[in-house]
Amino acid sequence: MMKWLVNSYKFFLGMAIVITITLCLFMMGNGSAIAGSASGNLLKQPSINVTANLSNSAGELKFFPNNLEFTTGKRYKLQLTNPSPQKHYFTAKDFADAIWTQKVEAGNVEVKGAIHDLELKPKAQADWVFVPMKPGNYQLRCSIAGHTEAGMIGKIAVVSGK
Numbered sequence: 139m140m141k142w143l144v145n146s147y148k149f150f151l152g153m154a155i156v157i158t159i160t161l162c163l164f165m166m167g168n169g170s171a172i173a174g175s176a177s178g179n180l181l182k183q184p185s186i187n188v189t190a191n192l193s194n195s196a197g198e199l200k201f202f203p204n205n206l207e208f209t210t211g212k213r214y215k216l217q218l219t220n221p222s223p224q225k226h227y228f229t230a231k232d233f234a235d236a237i238w239t240q241k242v243e244a245g246n247v248e249v250k251g252a253i254h255d256l257e258l259k260p261k262a263q264a265d266w267v268f269v270p271m272k273p274g275n276y277q278l279r280c281s282i283a284g285h286t287e288a289g290m291i292g293k294i295a296v297v298s299g300k
C-alpha cells in the first residue's frame with residue numbers, strides 16, 4: 139500500500155514537472171517573437187545586407203537576382219535599386235505578410251509599419267529593413283501593366299531559422 143502511494147506520488151510529481159516545463163517552453167516560444175519585435179533586442183542585431191535590382195540599365199524586365207532567400211528570426215536590410223530608365227514595382231504581398239517590417243528607408247525618409255509593395259522611380263534606391271517571421275515560398279512581381287507577363291517575376295523563400 140505504502141509503495142503504491144509513493145509510486146503514484148512520484149508519477150504525479152513527474153507529470154507536474156513535465157507540464158510545467160512544457161508550459162514554460164510554450165510561453166517562452168510565444169514571448170520571444172513578441173519580445174523580439176517589441177523590446178528591441180532584435181533591433182540591436184546587425185542587419186544582413188542583401189541587394190536586389192529592379193531591371194537593369196538596359197531596361198530588361200527582370201529582377202536581378204530573381205531568387206531571394208531569407209531565414210526567420212534574422213534582421214535583414216534588403217537594398218533595392220532601379221538602375222533602369224523607367225519605374226518598377228517590388229510587389230510581394232504574401233511575403234510582406236510573412237515578415238515584420240521595421241522600416242523602409244528612401245532618401246531622407248524612413249517609413250515605419252507594414253509595407254506591401256514599393257514603387258521605385260528610375261535610379262531610385264530604397265532599403266527595406268525587416269525580420270522574416272513565417273517560413274514559406276512567396277511570389278515577387280512588378281505590378282506595372284505588362285511587366286509581370288513579360289517575366290518581371292521572382293521567388294522569395296523564407297526558411298526556418300530553428
Ligand SMILES: [Cu+2]
Pocket residue numbers: 199225226227280281282285290
Ligand atoms: Cu517593372
